[in-house]
Amino acid sequence: MRVSELPIVGDLLESGAEDRVFDSLLLVGPLLILVIAVAGRSALTTGLAAAYVMFFVAYVLYRGVRH
Amino acid sequence: MNEAVETIGRDLGRMFQALAGLLFVSTLIPLVWGEYYAIPALVVSGLIPFAIGYALSSRFRKATRPGKLHGMIIAALGWFCVAIFGSLPFVLIAWTVEFAPPILGEPSQTSTLAAFTNPLNALFESMSGFTGTGLTMTDNEEVLPRTLQWWRSFIEWVGGVGVIVLTTAILARPGSGSLTLYESEARSERIHPSIVSTVQTIWWIFILFTFVSILLLWVVGMPIWGAINHGMTGLATGGFSITDNSIATYDSAAIDFALLPIMLLGSIAFPVHYLILQGDLRNLYADLQTRWVFIYMGLGTALLTALVYVGDTYDSLFTAFRYGSFQFVSAATCAGFQTAVDATNVALGRWPTQAQLTVSFGMLIGGAAGSTVGGIKLIRALTLVKGIRFRISDVFYPETAVRRLRINGRRLNEQEMRQEFEEAAIITALWLIFLGIGTFVLLLLLPQGEYTLENVLFEVASAQGNVGLSAGITGPESLPTLGKIMFLFNMWIGRLEIIPVLVLLRAGFRRGGLY
Numbered sequence: 001m002r003v004s005e006l007p008i009v010g011d012l013l014e015s016g017a018e019d020r021v022f023d024s025l026l027l028v029g030p031l032l033i034l035v036i037a038v039a040g041r042s043a044l045t046t047g048l049a050a051a052y053v054m055f056f057v058a059y060v061l062y063r064g065v066r067h
Numbered sequence: 068m069n070e071a072v073e074t075i076g077r078d079l080g081r082m083f084q085a086l087a088g089l090l091f092v093s094t095l096i097p098l099v100w101g102e103y104y105a106i107p108a109l110v111v112s113g114l115i116p117f118a119i120g121y122a123l124s125s126r127f128r129k130a131t132r133p134g135k136l137h138g139m140i141i142a143a144l145g146w147f148c149v150a151i152f153g154s155l156p157f158v159l160i161a162w163t164v165e166f167a168p169p170i171l172g173e174p175s176q177t178s179t180l181a182a183f184t185n186p187l188n189a190l191f192e193s194m195s196g197f198t199g200t201g202l203t204m205t206d207n208e209e210v211l212p213r214t215l216q217w218w219r220s221f222i223e224w225v226g227g228v229g230v231i232v233l234t235t236a237i238l239a240r241p242g243s244g245s246l247t248l249y250e251s252e253a254r255s256e257r258i259h260p261s262i263v264s265t266v267q268t269i270w271w272i273f274i275l276f277t278f279v280s281i282l283l284l285w286v287v288g289m290p291i292w293g294a295i296n297h298g299m300t301g302l303a304t305g306g307f308s309i310t311d312n313s314i315a316t317y318d319s320a321a322i323d324f325a326l327l328p329i330m331l332l333g334s335i336a337f338p339v340h341y342l343i344l345q346g347d348l349r350n351l352y353a354d355l356q357t358r359w360v361f362i363y364m365g366l367g368t369a370l371l372t373a374l375v376y377v378g379d380t381y382d383s384l385f386t387a388f389r390y391g392s393f394q395f396v397s398a399a400t401c402a403g404f405q406t407a408v409d410a411t412n413v414a415l416g417r418w419p420t421q422a423q424l425t426v427s428f429g430m431l432i433g434g435a436a437g438s439t440v441g442g443i444k445l446i447r448a449l450t451l452v453k454g455i456r457f458r459i460s461d462v463f464y465p466e467t468a469v470r471r472l473r474i475n476g477r478r479l480n481e482q483e484m485r486q487e488f489e490e491a492a493i494i495t496a497l498w499l500i501f502l503g504i505g506t507f508v509l510l511l512l513l514p515q516g517e518y519t520l521e522n523v524l525f526e527v528a529s530a531q532g533n534v535g536l537s538a539g540i541t542g543p544e545s546l547p548t549l550g551k552i553m554f555l556f557n558m559w560i561g562r563l564e565i566i567p568v569l570v571l572l573r574a575g576f577r578r579g580g581l582y
Contacts, residue, residue, distance in 0.1 A: 015267035022275060022344060029278025036282075037291050049282040056279050060344065067346030 021059055025052070073130035074137050075144070080123025082145045086152055087117035089225060093156075096217040104174050105214040108159035116152040139567035140574060142233055147559060150194040156218050157189035164212075177210045182543040187551055194555050196222035198562035199230065199439060201306025201403035201535020202554065204543045209311050213292070216309045220296040227303025227439040228273050230562060231337050232266050235437045272340050276302055280329045287321040297404075301326055304333040304439045306403030306535035313405040314393075315412075323393045323406055334360055334400035334434030355475035356435035359445045363432065367395040371425050378419040381412070394536075399429035401441040403535025416522055416538040423521045423538070430525075430532040431498075441533030441561050443498050447491040450474060454488035497565045502527055505557050512547045513540065530554045531561040 013023050032052055036045050090113030097105040133141060161183035164174045183189045188204040195202050196219050205211060211219075281298035285291055296309045310316035314326060332340075339357050342350045352358050372384075372391035381387040390407050394415065397404045407415045415426065433442020457472050464470060472484045479487060505527035506520075513523065522538040529536045540546060541554070560568045 011267065015264065015271040019344070026271065026275045026278070029275070029282070033278065033281055033291070033295070036285060046286060049286045053279055053283045053286060061348075063344070063346035064348030067348070 019063075025056055025059075028052070070131060071137060071140075073127040074133050075141055076123045077127035077130040078133055078137070078141045079145055079148065080120040080125075080127070082141075082149060083116035083120030083152065084124065085120075086149050087113040087120060089221065090116075090156065093214070093218060093221060097212075097214045100213040102174070102212050102214050104163055104168075105156075105160050105212055108163050109156055109214065112152070112155035112159055115155065136570065136574075139570045143559075143563055143567040143571035146197060146229075146563060147194075150197045150559075151190060153197055153218075153222055154186065154189035154193035157183040157192055157215065158186050160212060160215060161189070174212070177207075179205045179207045179210050180212070180215070182206070183215075185543070187548065188543050191551050191555060192219065193222065194558050195535070196305065196307060197226040197229070198533050198558040199223050199226045199303055199305040199401070199441065200530060200533045200558045200561075201300070202530055202537060202541045202558075203307065203535075204541075204551075206542060207311045208307075208309050211309075216292075216296060219307045220299045220305075220309070223305030223307050224277070224299040224303045226562075227305060227333065228270060230439055231269050231273070231437065233563075235265065235269070235336075235338060268341060269337050272337055272344065273302070276332055276340075280332070283325050283329065284322065287325040288319055289317060289322055293317075297326070298329065301329040301402060301404065302333045302439070304330055304400045304402040304434075304441075306397070306401075308404065312408045312410050315406045315408040315410060318411050320389055323389055326402075326404060327392065327396050330396055330400040330402045330404070331360065331364065333402070333439040336435040336437030338437055339435070353476075355449060356437075356445050359449060360434055363434075363445065364396055364399060367399055367425065367429050368392040371395045371422060374419060374422040374425060378422065380418055380422070386412075394426055395429050398426045398534055398536055399432065399440075399442075400434050401430065401439075401532055401534045403529065405536060414539070415536060416525075420519075420521050423525055426536065427521070427525050427528045430528045430534045430536070431502075433532060441531075443495050446475075447494060450487050450491040451495060454484065454491070457484070494564060494566065497569075498531070498561075501557065501560060501565070502531055505531060505553060508553055509540070509550055512550045527554075527557060531557040533558060533561045 009027065029052070032048060036049060039045050090109055094106055094109050097103060097109065161180050164176050164180055165184055167174060167176070182204050183192065191202075192204050194200075195204075201223070208216065208219075277299055280302045281294045284294035284298050284301075289297065293309060296307075297314070299305075300307045306313075308314065308316075314322060335357050336354070339350045339354050350357060351361075368388075368391055371394065372388045375381055375391050376384055376387035381390065390412065393404070393406045396402075397406075405415065407413060407418065409417075415423065418426075431442055432448050433444050434440035436444040436446045453472060453474060457470070461470065471478045471480060473479070474487065502524075506524050509523050509527060510520070518526075518538070518540055522540065525536070525538045526540040528534070529538075530541075540550075546554070
């Protein structure tokens with residue numbers, strides 16, 4: 001079974017900016033929030049959250065430059 | 068049965084079923100936080116709209132597709148009914164706690180929650196949430212059950228998506244600003260050709276931005292529950308908070324500055340976000356509204372900072388900039404988060420009159436059409452300015468001259484220009500008329516001498532602009548019953564940009580035989 005065949009996930013991948021990196025960020029986001037809620041604030045979780053935000057911004061800029 | 072009633076009934080039914088779904092999903096929150104007493108209230112609150120919605124959509128399932136008139140009535144009536152059903156969790160949870168049945172763990176009552184035993188307060192809170200206003204009937208959000216903290220944030224978040232869908236996919240018409248979004252230099256078509264795929268994509272963008280907002284707020288030091296709630300309400304430019312003093316509770320410059328880009332994201336048109344995510348960054352300056360979002364916020368921040376610094380409200384330029392930038396962006400994006408409160412510094416209601424009026428002006432204009440903001444919208448303000456300039460300069464051209472007005476890269480002919488200009492002028496005029504009526508009525512209702520004219524103007528502009536900043540008038544005790552009812556109307560017409568509500572009222576009066 002492919003990821004795109006999963007309920008909800010499939011619909012999500014069909015919508016949006018049609019870019020697999022953004023789709024991945026969308027799928028990873030809630031998992032990361034869940035991990036933070038369970039594990040609390042630590043160097044690792046802070047690093048992961050910061051990396052998520054910075055990667056999002058960097059990728060938007062990268063797409064812009066490449067465009 | 069009338070064909071129009073069937074179509075409207077069917078679509079309202081679907082809307083109520085969707086609302087029921089949101090309520091059923093929200094039962095996860097009391098499960099996670101151990102507030103089991105709230106579960107029956109949420110289930111009952113969901114069953115009522117579900118049953119009514121199911122009956123309507125089944126009864127009228129063969130109704131015809133909605134047209135423009137239906138769309139407006141469905142939007143206006145739907146928003147009001149959803150606010151009514153959305154108030155049920157407030158009322159039922161408040162009464163559950165009031166009775167405190169032993170089987171549900173005997174939760175303790177607070178004066179904040181007890182305010183919702185009055186259905187009008189609950190309806191006010193729900194309308195404020197679904198319209199993304201953020202004015203509240205609570206006096207201390209911190210003591211609310213987590214379930215209601217979530218429900219307040221959730222309805223603002225859903226209302227935020229709702230208004231984007233409304234303006235970009237359903238009510239787009241010449242002069243509404245939405246059509247200008249599509250027919251500009253940068254693009255020639257909608258996000259997607261069909262409404263369904265457009266709505267899906269708006270959800271996609273909104274959800275992605277929500278995760279980014281939540282994680283950004285958490286990284287700069289906000290606790291995770293606060294980050295989830297404020298990330299949702301910040302992006303939706305709703306402004307409900309889970310703390311007593313809004314964002315001032317955290318008293319953190321990092322959190323204040325992190326919220327600025329989140330509120331700005333919510334105030335940029337979502338079709339533009341779609342293009343930016345596809346790599347077309349030139350829309351940040353090529354798109355008229357987006358360019359003016361930055362210019363407007365920049366100029367407003369500079370002016371407000373200068374006013375509160377020169378007026379000795381704050382003693383350092385950095386502090387003046389911190390509070391000036393936050394409050395102007397919060398007002399102009401219609402988020403309504405507050406950092407200027409008495410507990411940490413100088414409350415907005417005690418800022419110099421010029422500063423309060425600057426914030427009011429920010430609320431009046433708002434951000435871009437096609438975003439989550441309220442107010443008149445930048446595109447209409449710009450259309451008015453350009454139209455006035457065009458009309459005045461017209462005198463200097465010969466009568467035979469063929470002139471065209473350029474807006475956002477579009478070259479409008481005489482008829483198109485008149486249509487755009489008329490609609491912008493009508494909505495602005497209506498907005499100001501209702502602002503005037505609201506101010507007049509509130510002045511009559513409030514105790515003489517307790518509030519200044521600028522306080523009252525500020526509060527009404529905040530309600531009608533769906534902003535949520537308060538000069539201290541709104542509250543379960545401080546706002547008289549008639550004032551609450553008037554604010555319900557102000558919030559409702561403000562969210563729907565007035566016309567759909569007037570269309571609904573006209574249709575109602577005509578069918579009711581009142582004229």
